[in-house]
Amino acid sequence: xxxxxxxxxxxxxxxxxxxxxxxxxxxxxxxxxxxxxxxxxxxxxxxxxxxxxxxxxxxxxxxxxxxxxxxxxxxxxxxxxxxxxxxxxxxxxxxxxxxxxxxxxxxxxxxxxxxxxxxxxxxxxxxxxxxxxxxxxxxxxxxxxxxxxxxxxxxxxxxxxxxxxxxxxxxxxxxxxxxxxxxxxxxxxxxxxxxxxxxxxxxxxxxxxxxxxxxxxxxxxxxxxxxxxxxxxxxxxxxxxxx
Numbered sequence: 115x116x117x118x119x120x121x122x123x124x125x126x127x128x129x130x131x132x133x134x135x136x137x138x139x140x141x142x143x144x145x146x147x148x149x150x151x152x153x154x155x156x157x158x159x160x161x162x163x164x165x166x167x168x169x170x171x172x173x174x175x176x177x178x179x180x181x182x183x184x185x186x187x188x189x190x191x192x193x194x195x196x197x198x199x200x201x202x203x204x205x206x207x208x209x210x211x212x213x214x215x216x217x218x219x220x221x222x223x224x225x226x227x228x229x230x231x232x233x234x235x236x237x238x239x240x241x242x243x244x245x246x247x248x249x250x251x252x253x254x255x256x257x258x259x260x261x262x263x264x265x266x267x268x269x270x271x272x273x274x275x276x277x278x279x280x281x282x283x284x285x286x287x288x289x290x291x292x293x294x295x296x297x298x299x300x301x302x303x304x305x306x307x308x309x310x311x312x313x314x315x316x317x318x319x320x321x322x323x324x325x326x327x328x329x330x331x332x333x334x335x336x337x338x339x340x341x342x343x344x345x346x347x348x349x350x351x352x353x354x355x356x357x
Contacts, residue, residue: 159309264294291329
């Protein structure tokens, strides 16, 4: 005997309301819709990453390269606190705090990546952390464009011999990513998670361009191997590092 069941689909009901509840679906609505989905996907990744770190007893700090709007940085602060890790972790934010550098190469996105775009000042960054209920005691801001700021770091003094548990590379540009990959080689340990925020962003997903190319070139000379971990939203990809 055939019995007809009626299932509710809350995901669809919620999404369709956001469209049908308006007279017109605007470009601004699209931007908000996309951003909400992207940030939710990233937050879920950070939940997974810190559960992995906790369950595997990976002791290390958080390093984020590219910190516009302090979004993922605060996600790391939040999820580390939920796993009682924040007291033993240091959180490093690397950024020019003046936006993108002047572009020298050929970039398909043109005006999207103009010099000075994606700017969050140091003062704004700190304010966002404090207003979200976090402290600045274990937060370190390292200012400057990476080709200049990273080589000047005294690693032993800055990192006190500690390795990284999670590295977040959100650089957008190949030119910015290359010095970052050179810098992180000595911070990695067995089980470090490497998250590439813009793996599929721009260049139609071509792995021989942009940040993906910088990763590929680093793989060829690095002592570390990559095990694919999680894809994040439409553009991000993460790996667990091992030897």
